[in-house]
Amino acid sequence: MSDLIEVRRVQTQVETIYHEFGPEGPVPLIRGAVAAVLKNPYAGRYEPDITPMMEELNSVGLDMAHRLLAAMEVDADQIESYGKGSIVGGAGELEHGALWHVPGGYAMRELLGWKGDRDSYKQGGGGNGPKGLEMGRALSIVPSTKKVGAPGTKLDVPLTHVTASYVRGHFDAIEVYVPGAPKSDELVFVLAMTTGARIHQRVGGLRPDQISKFDGLR
Amino acid sequence: MTAKIRKLVVMADETRVEMGQAVTPPTRRAVAMAVIENPFAGKYEQNLDVLTAIGEELGGLLGEKCVQALGIQPGQAQSYGKAAIVGEAGELEHAAAILHPKLGAPLRKAVEKGAALVPSAKKMGGIGAAIDVPLGHKDAAFVRSHFDAIEARVSDAPRANEIVVAVAVTDSGRPLPRVGGLQVSEIKGEDGLR
Numbered sequence: 001m002s003d004l005i006e007v008r009r010v011q012t013q014v015e016t017i018y019h020e021f022g023p024e025g026p027v028p029l030i031r032g033a034v035a036a037v038l039k040n041p042y043a044g045r046y047e048p049d050i051t052p053m054m055e056e057l058n059s060v061g062l063d064m065a066h067r068l069l070a071a072m073e074v075d076a077d078q079i080e081s082y083g084k085g086s087i088v089g090g091a092g093e094l095e096h097g098a099l100w101h102v103p104g105g106y107a108m109r110e111l112l113g114w115k116g117d118r119d120s121y122k123q124g125g126g127g128n129g130p131k132g133l134e135m136g137r138a139l140s141i142v143p144s145t146k147k148v149g150a151p152g153t154k155l156d157v158p159l160t161h162v163t164a165s166y167v168r169g170h171f172d173a174i175e176v177y178v179p180g181a182p183k184s185d186e187l188v189f190v191l192a193m194t195t196g197a198r199i200h201q202r203v204g205g206l207r208p209d210q211i212s213k214f215d216g217l218r
Numbered sequence: 219m220t221a222k223i224r225k226l227v228v229m230a231d232e233t234r235v236e237m238g239q240a241v242t243p244p245t246r247r248a249v250a251m252a253v254i255e256n257p258f259a260g261k262y263e264q265n266l267d268v269l270t271a272i273g274e275e276l277g278g279l280l281g282e283k284c285v286q287a288l289g290i291q292p293g294q295a296q297s298y299g300k301a302a303i304v305g306e307a308g309e310l311e312h313a314a315a316i317l318h319p320k321l322g323a324p325l326r327k328a329v330e331k332g333a334a335l336v337p338s339a340k341k342m343g344g345i346g347a348a349i350d351v352p353l354g355h356k357d358a359a360f361v362r363s364h365f366d367a368i369e370a371r372v373s374d375a376p377r378a379n380e381i382v383v384a385v386a387v388t389d390s391g392r393p394l395p396r397v398g399g400l401q402v403s404e405i406k407g408e409d410g411l412r
Contacts, residue, residue: 010231013227013229014287016225154373
């Protein structure tokens with residue numbers, strides 16, 4: 001906790017999916033999300049410089065990523081897709097939700113074995129130059145969505161493969177909401193991870209075993 | 219396994235601050251949901267024993283999932299509740315058959331004791347329907363600080379031929395209880411009420 005960070009609530013959700021009316025596989029698909037409800041220190045006014053909060057969110061993000069893995073009861077190596085998102089209460093502005101891009105993405109990618117450093121990610125997602133292009137697993141941009149909403153607003157958090165964004169079987173989304181949050185002066189930040197592709201994925205496209213470029217895309 | 223489970227969803231929430239006041243220790247609640255096939259979808263069935271057996275199975279499974287999500291010992295559980303949402307090809311009575319005759323005993327085993335009635339709610343609902351699962355203290359229903367409810371919802375269920383069954387367990391009451399009534403310290407725990 002600090003002047004800028006006050007976490008009011010943390011919620012985890014974990015789904016274990018056995019089938020969706022098709023053949024049941026050898027292992028179920030596990031999808032999880034963690035949401036933290038924070039006070040929005042910039043609510044109710046226009047604040048030109050909101051970046052100080054972004055720095056302080058790094059530890060919040062890491063804690064959330066660890067909590068999510070623990071709730072899913074899997075190892076980092078088993079995570080195959082991820083996503084993130086934010087919901088801004090009514091006294092805030094959409095831009096406050098954008099504070100989550102760097103700390104949220106960094107937290108998950110670091111946990112999942114990204115070998116670049118945070119600074120290179122901050123400057124452009126690890127796509128420019130050698131940094132961030134080492135053979136870590138979590139090379140893909142973490143897909144995201146954001147909105148301004150009332151308490152209980154539902155957010156569809158996009159999910160894509162952690163190493164190559166174009167892996168078609170892993171394109172998915174998970175619905176996340178926190179009953180009662182965000183209040184008008186709050187922010188909800190979300191991280192999501194899964195252990196695999198859609199449960200009965202069968203529309204072709206790039207498969208994980210075909211990943212060859214290690215550029216985060218293919 | 220009697221129940222044909224398509225999906226399990228477990229949610230846990232932890233409240234650290236409420237209205238600017240620190241909640242120490244944080245209040246923690248979990249709700250576990252199973253999406254199951256309704257064996258009696260689309261027809262009137264007089265004998266609902268199959269659903270009652272499913273309820274017995276799920277009382278233990280979902281109760282244990284909640285305790286696990288909270289990371290507590292069974293004896294640390296403080297309140298509980300149960301609910302079901304029946305998809306449109308089913309009947310409200312199907313929820314009753316799951317929830318009332320036999321779900322309670324294995325749930326009480328999962329949370330150790332539980333002299334009090336397990337408060338419940340049921341409804342018919344479409345895909346993504348939410349239900350507020352009532353919560354009451356597991357040993358004494360009159361403990362006022364523990365009257366609460368937690369929302370249960372599965373975004374893609376129940377399909378018409380499915381039922382969502384939810385069990386909720388907490389390790390605490392409301393975050394900042396201050397409306398009096400029977401206190402936890404005053405529980406006798408004999409009749410399930412006080």
